[in-house]
Amino acid sequence: MDETLKDLAAHVTGALPGALVAHKIAYGELTLETTPDHILKLATFLRDDPSCLFTCIVDVCGADYPAREQRFEVVYHLLSLKQNARVRVKLSAGEETLVPSVTGIWPGANWFEREAYDLYGILFTGHPELRRLLTDYGFDGHPLRKDFPLTGFVEVRYDDELKRVVYEPVRLAQEFRNFDFLSPWEGVEYILPGDEKASSQPGAPAAPKAS
Known part of the structure; x- marks a missing residue:
């Protein structure tokens, strides 16, 4: 061939x-x-x-x-x-x-x-x-361009009062969060739920301080 x-x-x-x-x-x-x-x-x-x-x-x-x-x-x-x-x-x-x-x-x-x-x-x-x-x-815009935002520019919904589809600016329910993706057992600088009790036990290492 x-x-x-x-x-x-x-x-x-x-x-x-x-x-x-x-x-x-x-x-x-x-x-x-x-x-x-x-x-x-x-x-x-x-x-x-x-x-x-x-x-x-x-x-x-x-x-x-x-x-x-x-x-x-x-x-x-x-x-x-x-x-x-x-x-x-x-x-x-x-x-x-x-x-x-x-x-x-x-x-x-x-x-x-x-x-x-x-x-x-x-x-x-x-x-x-x-x-x-x-x-x-x-x-x-053009949605397959690499610089097009993942959320788009507008959101579409049907308005029951107006009886038509309406366009509105995108409103995010919450801000994008930053994740550190580290193992929960190493490298973190905040107290994991339950770790605050570990420091009170005899011989246990102190829990890391919250930043």
Whole structure:
């Protein structure tokens, strides 16, 4: 299988010079790295070339790496029933990068790209209807970004008086607590329940003082 994937990588590289940034084979799958400028050319070739025929798009998803200058990766998973092969295509994008939509090549990418926009904020230009898919229309932020707070920004409830759903700022029932995760038998500087009695017994070490 690896030899077949190596031949495929060499075929794509030779047919589309400059379209690939890199390629590698891992875990029995070929990954092709490209750029937003070349994604449509590469996608069309992978779909139409007789040696490829990746006519089925399995998924389009995002990944977030906030420390990178181009924080997002857009990942396409393709399947060729004719060649009995799979290929992964990746490209990097920033928060303002416009990634060309592949819905004109694979119509099945429509909802996948909407999901990536909804959850990461990745912008796809040329998409027929780029709007949120899994969150509400008024949702603030993109919940799969690494810097999105675990509690979110608003909470939703049904108001029985207003007879509608209302949005309110998040209110935590209690503050987040700090845990030391130390063994209760060593290293703690506070008195555990019951330890105050131990110091009163003859020969017992004194209980640690509460900080």
